[in-house]
Amino acid sequence: MISLRAWFMVLVLYLIAICTLLSRSATNSDFLFLSSVDKRDLDGTGHRMDHLGLTGGKLIRLFEKHLVHVASKDRGDVPIKVSRYYDAFKDYLFDESSKCNPVRSVVARLTRDVEPVPIHSHNDYWRSLPLFEALAYGATSVEADVWIVKDPQDSQKNALAVAHNENYIDSVHQSLDNLYTDLLLQMLNEVNCQDEDRSHGVFFDSPETTLFLFIDFKSQDNRETYSLLMNRYLKPLIDQNYTSYYDMNQHKMVWRQITVVLTGDFPNDLDVVDEDLDHGYFHDDKRYVTLESSIIDQSTMIPNTSVMAASSFSEMLEGCHSSLANAVWRGRLDHQEITCMKSMISKTQQNGVRTRIWGVPNWPRRTVKTFWRQIVDDLQSDVLNVDKLRLATRRF
Template identity: 45%
Template sequence: MLRLKGCLIILIGYVVSVCALFSSRGRNPSLADWEKLKDQKLSNIGNFGLTGHYLLSFFQENLDLLSFPEKNYHHTHVSLYYDVFKEYILHNINSKKCLPVNSAISRLNKDVNPIPVHSHNDYWRKLPLFEGLAYGARSTEADVWNIDGKILAVGHNEAYLDPVELTLDKLYTGPLLSILDEVNCLDSDSEHKNGVFFNSPETSLFFYIDFKSDDNELTYKLLMQEYLKPLIDSGYLTYYDMNKDEIVWKPVTVVLTGNYPTSLHVLDNENDDGYFKSEQRFAFLDAPLLDLDPKYSKLSVTTTVSFDHLMKHCDSDLWKVLLRGHMDSNEINCAKSLIEDSHALKLETRIWGAPTWPANTVKAISHQIVHDLGSDLLNLDNLFMASSLI
C-alpha cells in the first residue's frame, strides 16, 4: 500500500506540473497536448516496476489520474479503463526497437509465475485477456458466436453481442499476435517461440474457444481462416504433427469446447494432410472426462467435466457437497481415479461448476480439487482467490 501511495504522490505532482505548464501558456490543452501528456504518463508508469495484481490495483485506484477526456479516445471496446490499460500494456509495441525485456509481457507479468488456473468466461472481466495474464493464469476462455457467417463476436448471450468492437480478433487473437511478435523479434524465424509468461516463456497458454452458434462447421471455418491463421503463420499455435504422431507445443494451445465439430472430416478441411495441407492439426477437442477413449490422446490435450456430473458419477451430487462444505473420502477417491485415467492419456483436467458460495466452502473445495483430486486447471472466477489457493 505504501508503494502505491508513493506512486500516487508522484503522479499527482506530475499532473499538477503539466497543468501548470498549460496554464502558464494561457490556453487550453489541445488534442496534441493531451496525446503528449498521455504518452508521458504511460511511459512513466513503467518506472514504478509494478506488474501482476499490483499493477491492476494501481490502475484501479488511480484511474482518475490516468484517464483522459473520452472525446480524445478513438476506441472504446470495453470501457475507458480497458482502453487506458491496454494502451499502457501495448505502448510502443510497434516500435522498430527490438527489446523483449521491455515488452508488453514484461509489463504484464514480470515477477509472476504461471499458475494452473483457468480464467472462466474471461471476456466478462474488466480487462479481457490482460487480467488473466497479469495473474499468470495458464488458461483463458472466450465464447464465440457466428454473425452472418463473417464475424466471430465474443459474448455470453446472443442478445448482447457487439460484432464491431467485441470480436475475437480485437479482444484476443489480435493482442496475442502483437505481444508474441514483440518477444520473438530477435529470432522470428526460429522454431522455438517465447510465450506469454515472462518468467516461463516455454509455458503454453490454453485458449478455450467455446462454440455457441448452431452452425459449428461454418464457425470453425471462420475461426481457422480468419482468426487463427495469422498465429499459425507466425508459428505460435501448438499442433499435432500427423507425420510424427506427436504434439508440438507452442506459445498458445487452442482448445475447442461447447458446440464444436468433432468430425476429422471437418477439422482437417476434407484433407488427409490437415486443414492447411501442412500435416498439422492446430485445434484440439476438449475431451469428455466421463467418456474417455484412447483416441483423445491424439485429438485432445485437455478433458473437462462439470462438478455436479462428476459427483453424480460418484454416487453423490453438488448439493450434498455444498451442505457438507467439502468432499468426503469416497467422493475424492472416485473422482481422483477418473482424473488419473485422463492423465494416463496425457490429458490435463478441468472441473467447472464447483460451488461459488460461501467463501469458506469455495476455498475448501477448490483446495481439494487441486491438491486431493490432482486436477490440473482450477476453474475459479476470482483470480485473486485462485492465486492464493495454488
C-alpha cells in the same frame, strides 16, 4: 476533575484523528504520484503513461485503485471502445517503445516476475481486463465464447464476436481478434522479433510455458464458426509458428506458445477439423487445434485430438452417487466422493490428457477455498477452473 475514563476517550479520539490524517496524506501522495506519471507524455495526446515498473497483480491493483482518476483523464475525441478502464490499460501496455524491444514489450510490462500457475480463467471475457488480467495473475488458460455475427466492416461476410449471451454482443469492439488473437500476435511478435527460433511466449520469466486458449462454440452453425476461426483468426498465429500442433507424420504434439482448445458445441468430426484427413486443414500435415474431451465419458474422445478433458463438478458428484447439494451442505468432499472422482481423473491422465473441473460453487467463500484445495491436492486435477483469479493464485 476529569475521570480516567474521560482521559481514555480523549486519547482514543486523538489517535483516530492522527490515523485519519495519515491516511489522507498517503492517498494524496498516491494521486500525486500517478499524476506525475501522467505528465510523461509519450505521444503528445496527454493520456499515455510511461513505463511504471510494476507488473502482474501489482499493476492491476494500481489501476484499480486509481480507476476514477485513470478513466476520467481527458482523451479528447477518442471514443470509448471496451471501457475507459480497459482502453487506458491497453494504451499503457501498447506503445511505440515496445516495438521490437523485448525488455519493454507488453509481455515484460505485464508478466515480468509473474509465476505461471495452472489456473483456467473461466469466462475470461467477462473480466474488466479480458486476457490482460488473466496473464497478470499467471493464469495459463483463458476462455472466450464466440458467436457468428455480420462483419461490421463488410456486411457480406461473417465474423466472430465474444460474448456470453447472444443478446449482448458488441461485434465492433469485442470481437475475437480485438480481445484475443490480434493482441496475442502483437505480444508474441514483440518478444520474438530478435529471436530466430521465435520460441518466447506470453510469460516473460517462463517463455516456454504455453497459454491454453479455449474457444467455446456458441452458434448453431459450428462448421462456419470453425471455418472463420481457422482462416481468419488463427491463421496469422499459425503463419508465425506460434500455435501448438499435432504432427500427423511424427504422430506427436509439438508445443508452441498458444495451444488452441475447442470446447462447447464444436464439430467433433475429423472430416471437418482436418478437412484433409491425411494432410490436415491447411494441407501441411499438421492439426492446429485440440478437441476437449470428457472426464466422465472417455469413449467420446477421438485418439490424438485431445490435450484437455473437462466435466462439471455436479456431473462428477452424480456419477459418484452423490450431489452438489450434499457437498455444499457438508462444506467439503467426503472420502467416498474423493476416491470416486479421483479415479475418473486418474483414468483421463493415464491417456496423457489434462483435467479441468468446472462449475465449482463460488459461495460461501470458505467452502470454495476448501473445494479448491481438495481438487488440487486430493483429486490432483491439472487445471483449477476459477472466476476469482486473485483469490485462486494464493492457492499456489
